[in-house]
Amino acid sequence: MGTNFNLKTLAVAVAAFSVASMSNAAGLDRSGQDITAFLQDGTYAEVSYTYLDADVTGKDISGNNIDDIAESYDFFRYGVKADINDTFSVGVLYDEPFGAAADYSGKNDFVSHEPNPIFEGLIPPNGEGTNVEVRTESITAIIGAKLGENKNFQVYGGPVAQRVQADVKLRGTAYSVADGYTTHISADQDYGWIAGMAYSKPEIALQAALTYRSEIEHNTNAAELYPFAQSPLIGLSANRSGNIEITTPESVNFDFQTGINPTTLATAKVRWVPWSDFAITPSLYNEASQVLATRPQGAGIPPEGLDLVSYDKDQWQVELGLAKRLTPALAVSGNIGWDSGAGNPVTSLGPIEGYYSAGLGAKYNVTENWAISAGGKYLWFGDAKGQIPSKTVVSDFQDNDGYVLGAKISYQSK
Template identity: 25%
Template structure:
């Protein structure tokens, strides 16, 4: 059972590459310990793309006339990850990986008829280098520990249309790299392909500086942003010959994440002292999947993910709240080589900002994973 289920799992974990999700509005490549438990030496490269469609309209009760449509304000994007797993000894394994944990691409169409944020754009980029160790304390219990170096930067060019007047705000942030850590524990029962892993990822604090410009005024600002801490519970077990049931639960501390340059709070873009990116409610993300090995070369998986909506007011640069998704994946294996192709549909949860309401939004993701054992 366990040998077959390992082949199935190579396909099942493709949930990480089938298209970035919208947790907290900026999640791109969520962390997983899956590669650490692959047998032997392996290198994996993943390439993913996601095309969302997020639009809304002005709601009543604001200074703007209700009903004006925003147009699609979220652009498509791609991600990539690279990971290598190496056994260091009989009891110790190491994973080195590069990924892009967070990101945002915002572009309100400039052709919308009177929408107050028409022409506003913003981008957030990140990259992380992770080293993760696994040490077997007993045949069934392992301890996990690692270091994560995260780099982040961003910029924004906002417009606010108020009648014939157009107010502007621009931000160019520094690029900062700072450390965090990972700790965890795992239990395994290989004869039934069972494993449970509990991991904690620390928050990472970035001290940014940036140039802010608004209506002819310019300032050099400093602010602190903490990317969220999280707790991840992953589990799997064989339920029949060549069939694996797997899933995860992840808590993410989005209530500690904000981007608040000083000058921004003094502009009309800030409502009641709001930040450029305000904290949102913490999220719980649930994933459940089934993988099956059809023969020596082919396996497949079906994966469902759900993140409940909080109902809180969110920012105009990330007007989403929860999501549901379904992914299909197929893996081809021939000796040391493997290739996984995944397709994911995401129903993006509706959300309210201080001026608009966004609903009936969705997106498609596609991903390719290539693996080589050496």
């Protein structure tokens, strides 16, 4: 007979992993859309807080220094799950799955310090830097059903409500004729779905789950200001307010854990997101680039025009970890991770090509039901060249890093 690891004896170690995991990934990925709160036994609730501070510096094409463009950000995650009976479970999860926060400053090609000779007086220099802010919120409702004689299999799914909004400012000679472009994308809420399956074998603390999230199509308003669009070369209005379609990407998550011995747990997380299918394409920006493509000055611009933001490759993310129960109430964990990035060169609004990471965490059971967790992770960002939408490389970012801190309060009653 094999050793019985008993999931209950290892439970103190489980949540130590997810405190500061899967943060600041490729494209606009942030939270990793973790659903492990729903996979816990019995009645379970958690509140998690994550803070990320990155140092992303580089040089523009002229050799000028670019000071740290990465704005620190934080977000919360909430989850609650309950068993209706030994077959059916329900849960609700909240997270902030996608986002961006970058702000250029200093004296470089991404700040409007000097008059841009292209504009012939259309806009004056104002000392304003390129800036982007994207925020999303997501609420997922899940119902699951356990199957099989021993209830080892579970299928689950449900609706997802997602809210998105964005602001982008392009400033400086790096963006050529798009210097001075601004768009405000109004908040919009739309809906998608989640589906998955899981397998568990409690006697060896084994649990595996495969989760799919659908893409979500948002239709909202974009208010654009594009000073150069009113030039004789383009011949359009400088202002436009109209519809924009933004489709946040689908994703697949694989979560795995198993006991190695009665006090040690191993985990693995794998995530795939097809960022190569994602784009933000405001209508005035795109139409102006289509017109420019017909002019000699628009050599290299495709006839269909340009996206404001897009990515060339899909994201793969892997995280491996070990957790050790030191006492009946205390466990520690460690993990390493890798993120592929979403291409290089990549948009100058997020010039990072993935990362490697290493993290530590701990969980302490304050009472039989209540626990607190804390963790941190160090990130080594991949070197990347920043490009503008026309695919022209305008910057170089090297030797950058960051860190993530997280804390969690959880309740569980079995």
